[in-house]
Amino acid sequence: MIFNVPGSSIDYSAQTNPEQYAAITVPEGPVLVIAGAGSGKTRTIVYRVAWLIDQGVDPHSILLLTFTRKAATEMLNRASRLLDGRAAMVFGGTFHSVGYSLLKKYSQSIGIERSFSIMDQRDILDALEQARKGLNPPVTDLKSFPKAKTIYEILSRTVGASIEIERVVSDRYPHFEEYIPEINKISHEYNNIKKKNNLLDYDDLLTESVRLLEESDELRAHISSNWRFLLVDEYQDTNRLQAKMVRMLATGHDNVMAVGDDSQSIYSFRGANFQNIIEFPDIFPNTRIIKLEENYRSTQPILNVTNQIIDFASFGYRKRLFTRRATGPLPFLLRPASEQDQSRIVTRLVLDALKHGGRLDDIAVLFRAGFHSFELESELARNSVPFVKYGGFKFVESQHIKDVLAYLKVSNNPKDLVSWVRVLKMLPGIGDKTAVKLANSIGKDFTTAGLEAICQKSGKHKESLSQLFDLYQRLRDNQTSLQEKLDTAVRHYLPYLQASFDNYPKRLKDLEQLASMSGAYPSVAEFLAEVALEPPEAENSDYFDTSQKLVLSTIHSAKGLEWETVIIIWATEGRIPSPMAFNSADDLEEERRLIYVATTRAKRNLVIIAPQTVYDRRLGTVPVALSRFFDQISPDSFQSYFT
């Protein structure tokens, strides 16, 4: 099936190193590429795609699985530029989006209606809250009972790691052990709600598509013969289910190239298990293992620091990154007196760089958690430094966006009672109880007559209800475009928006932006799926210009990216490692890998800042220690310990 096409325009061996070249040109069979940070991992995947197509492989038979859709798009764009437009025909996306498209096509064969909707975070929590409140017998002390969010974490870990609720709770939430029976009940009820309402959550996209592949030999053979070459990026961050999905998709040909770095595994909270990368050769016999250890990104002084960080790791595969970029400034380790001083230092560094002809988008400020940058954000604003922020809260998660999307959701999947409740609660005089009651009667009969009957019955809400049903009918009209529908929904929502939020002009702007983004989608269903699977970030769309802006990012969101200058703030105990990681050695190791990911983003300048004090609203200003991960490093790897 592979033909040699003479006269390829690309000189693969000249543009890659011997290890990369070996990986790119494996004809068939399983390959595991252990790619150290900055070792040209993306380059290898891009050239691999081009090489396969160059060899005559049909681009439609290549599947590129990545961690975000953005990563897939970027790689395929690069491959297109390298080769030609054929590379754009490769299917690239996340495991979740592949699961979604498989289920859209074949879900009926496992008893799932095709019109299912995807629940996003908020829907999941709403449904869990519903199950939690509906416990029978009710829990007497809801205060000490786990919150919906905690229950979600437990359930998701259960699914992702394929273990029992009992084990997750006793391992990670021992303080909730007495509630295991109730948590099991809630899990059960939650599954019922999903089933009744024709809803799938994130985990279901994986479990159900794996089930689909498992249950029918015929379908599995059909699907795996369509995608004959799989490329999986960030393999260290896959969970058990995803590994299983890869195994199934490769049935019959084993043409899988998995690329990853166990030292950069940072998603275990989501069930990721870097054992996957270690066990890959067992699951795929005759795996070729190729290690990429030459680093093309950072200077030697930076690698001296990152190598020390990972040397202290208690397990994982030893690798020693080296570079030919021998010279460069020593990384800085600074200990300002306070958070305010930290913000001032960052601002000064940025403004200095600008003065010397640097570009703002060559600099990134990284931190452990979204809220760590709040103070810095206002300092930057005071000094008129433009910035974009990645990670932290998504604007689609904000209430007004969710409200408007709920209108679309009920019109797309009338069985979605979770969204019906949300929509009904916005009406005046309708709260939790009435909304649930009304939603249930809607669930019994979705026809126009059924809806009218509900209006007639509910005396005092008659008018607002009929307005709502009117909107619902209009949103179901196949003649109107998605954008018109969104406009209609926003217009309907406007009075409520004004009444509920002081800052409604700002929120209205968000809604307008949402409407403008919707233009690109052919249908409501696809738009909703997209928003749930790949939430656009408020300032990350084409709407805003991200060039010439300082980047603020959580370390998680910085994965795979690189900058000339990287500034890590809050490198202190209690921030990184986060206090949430203190009770488990494994969690602490993951914090170390986070530091490793953060520091390896830097090409030339690395600045680590650890304030000496932190303000605590109860205790006032208290001293904090330098993060243990930096404390272990020999001081002569840094310059100017104090400011």
Next chain:
DNA sequence: CGAGCCTAGCTTTTT
């Protein structure tokens, strides 16, 4: 049963 007002408590990371 809903709405409005107050307070406490709190914040990891994301498909």
Next chain:
DNA sequence: GCTAGGCTCG
């Protein structure tokens, strides 16, 4: 800064 939850009144 923000919202989930409690409390009270209509």
